[in-house]
Amino acid sequence: MRVRVVQHSSLRRSLRRRRALWTGGEVLVTAGLVLLLLVVHQLWWTNREARRGAEHKVQALERQWGAGAGGDGGSGDQDGSGTAASAPPARAGSGARARGHSGAAPSSRPVRSQAYAVLVIPRLGLRVPVAEGVSKRNVLNKGYVGHYIGTQQPGQTGNFAVAGHRNTHGEPFRYINRLRPRDLVEVETRDATYTYAVDRTLPQTSARDSGVVRPIPRSLVRPGYGYSEPGPYITLTTCTPEFTSRYRLVVWGRLVAVRPR
Structure with missing residues (x-):
């Protein structure tokens, strides 16, 4: 009968291999859990927190405007005021009058990164603050819509241009690709509500296509x-596309009505 002799060196090598495999497995499982937590944070937690903050800001603006309704027009607005209606309200459907409305200069210039208006899109069930500027940290990541500095204010002749996240951080513009011609987009300010009708959509253009936010918007690409x-x-x-920042989706509308508060 032959007795098998096991060398200690072989046992040690086998143990090291098992230990390496076990350690590698633990590292992979840990890395997977960390990645899963990061995904949950980005896709769920940031949305939850941003939406809650945006809702509170909308409520705060509405309270502020209500409190100033019987006062002096809100000259002390710390968040920046909206544009005033300097012409009689245009009725929905009276496109000529709406196109001729130039609006008035804001009673005070909006403060950078501060919310001063509310964007409402009934078709999407969206009601979100509009803040001055498009800073990710100070505006967009809070779940707000950001107004491109240098473009016109609501109701003015020119282009009131805004940006919003499509994914994460409240994703207010997640479904703007669903908007169709004649869908309404409202901008509420301290002084008036400006109603625009969706007119055209540019499904995809370069992130550097500055023509889309010019006073007369037109794609350069x-x-x-x-x-x-x-x-x-x-x-x-x-x-x-969704979950990328490679291209831009653009929706345009025209002013069709102005309703003073």
Whole structure:
């Protein structure tokens, strides 16, 4: 009968291999859990916190405007005021009058990163603050919509252009690709509510296509999309495809009604 002799060195090598495999497995499981937590944080937690903060800011603006309704017009607005209506309200459907409305200069210039208006899109069930500027940290990541500095204010002739996240941090513009011609987009300010009707959509353009936010918005990348004459426009921009920031999706609308508060 032959007795098998096991060398200690072979046992040690076998133990080391098992230990390495076990350690490697633990590292992979830990890394997987960390990645899962990061995904949950980005896709759920940031949305939850940003939406809650945005809702509170909308409520705060509405309380502020209500408190100032019987006062002096809110000259002390710390968040920046909206634009005032200097012309009689245009009725929905009276496109000529709405296009001719130039609006008035804001009673005070909006403060950078501060919310001063509320964007409402009934079709999407959206009601979100509008803040001055498009800083990710101070505006967009709070779940707000950001107003491109240098573009016009609500109701003015020119282009009131805004941006919002499509994914994470409240993702207010997640579904703006679902908007169709004649869908309404409202901008509420301290002084008036400006109603725009969706007119055109640019499904995809370069992130550097600055033409879409010009006073007469027209794509520099895809010139067939945009306008050729002055008017009171609104521009909504967000990233596309979803979960990327490579391109931009653009929705345009025209002013159709102004309702003083």
